[in-house]
Amino acid sequence: GGRGPAGRRGRGAGRRRGRVATMMEESDPRVKSLQNLAWSLQSLTSKPGGKVPEAEKRKAYKVTSKAIDLCSNCTYLEEEDFVRRAAAITAEIEAKKQEVKEIEEAEIQKLTGKCYRAAPSAAGGYVVAERTGKEALTAAALETAADASLRSTERSDDERAFALTAQEVIARCGDDPEALWLSGLGLKDSDMDALCDGLRKAGSKLTSMDLSHNAIADAGVQKVVTALAAGACPKLAELWLGGNDIGPLGEQMLTGGLRALRRGLVVNL
Numbered sequence: 001g002g003r004g005p006a007g008r009r010g011r012g013a014g015r016r017r018g019r020v021a022t023m024m025e026e027s028d029p030r031v032k033s034l035q036n037l038a039w040s041l042q043s044l045t046s047k048p049g050g051k052v053p054e055a056e057k058r059k060a061y062k063v064t065s066k067a068i069d070l071c072s073n074c075t076y077l078e079e080e081d082f083v084r085r086a087a088a089i090t091a092e093i094e095a096k097k098q099e100v101k102e103i104e105e106a107e108i109q110k111l112t113g114k115c116y117r118a119a120p121s122a123a124g125g126y127v128v129a130e131r132t133g134k135e136a137l138t139a140a141a142l143e144t145a146a147d148a149s150l151r152s153t154e155r156s157d158d159e160r161a162f163a164l165t166a167q168e169v170i171a172r173c174g175d176d177p178e179a180l181w182l183s184g185l186g187l188k189d190s191d192m193d194a195l196c197d198g199l200r201k202a203g204s205k206l207t208s209m210d211l212s213h214n215a216i217a218d219a220g221v222q223k224v225v226t227a228l229a230a231g232a233c234p235k236l237a238e239l240w241l242g243g244n245d246i247g248p249l250g251e252q253m254l255t256g257g258l259r260a261l262r263r264g265l266v267v268n269l
Contacts, residue, residue, distance in 0.1 A: 024074040024082040031071050034086050038067035039238070041093050043268060044100055046212050046242025051107040052100055057213060057243065061183060063089075063096050068208075072179060164191040169198025177205040183240070184213040189220035196227035203233040212268075213243035218250035225253045229261045240268045 024031070042064045044050075045057045052060075067089045074082050164187060172180055180203070182195075199206070211224075221241070228236065241254065246269065254267045 021078040021080070024077045024079050026075055028074070030083070030086065031074050034067055034090065035071050037090060037093050038064045038071075039268075041097050041100070042212075042240065042242075044097055046240065046268065050104060052104045053107065054213070054243075056100060056103050058184060060096055060100055061213075063092055065181065067093060068179065072176065164194045166194045166197040166201065169195055170202040173198070173202035173206065179208045179210075180206055181210045182214070183210045183243075187211065187214035187216055187220075189217055189223070192216065192220040192223040196223055196232065199227060199232045204235070206233045206236050208238040208240075209233070209236060210240040211244070212240040216241065216244040216246065218247050218253070220244075221246055221250035221253055225258045228258060228265070236262070236265055238266050238268065242269050 041060055045052045045060045070082070070085055070089060077085075164182070164185070169180070172182075187195075195211075203209075216224075227233075228239075246254075251269065254269065258265065258267065
């Protein structure tokens, strides 16, 4: 009998060394399991009030991105290839989660019995000092103020800021219609107009959007919430905003107003 054309394969199958190989399916529960594990690492580093250093957050995000990329491209992989790669990434994520927990615990220990005081210089800022008397009672407020000061300093560093345009958003959505990764780019409230414009034009298939670790405050949140409430990104299921400068008002817009209008959307702060 004759042989079929080289490279010919049916739906869901490929050939390797003369045998039929099963291709991975996006609906496979192992794909979802790896995605959930990756998001758990992201949540661990971006939880409200967390003490994980920014450098460690960036390292963890790289591991998360590796897992999400594998899941996004799973349909191009044979099952055994996916399983092999997923096992390696799973081990890497679990190790990173343990490492992050230990690093955060060490950071918390450094702050135990400490508080922030104004630095004794005209330049302003804060220094770590021992808590005494009433200072211990207001330590949380002082730490919050110090964190806000540090975030403001980073936000004003224009050299590191990412000049976002609607065209850039459209291009990124074209590269990956289902996931938009804009974490750690120095985005400000003023960039949200371009973001929302791009999302209205090209975000119809987005299911995940990561805006974490930028310099977005309440004004920027309001722009994003308004766009999403008006129908932008109708398929969006996951929104990441941890590591920004969002205050109580911004959190209320996200957890109150937006949650009521977009019940299928999970917002991670």
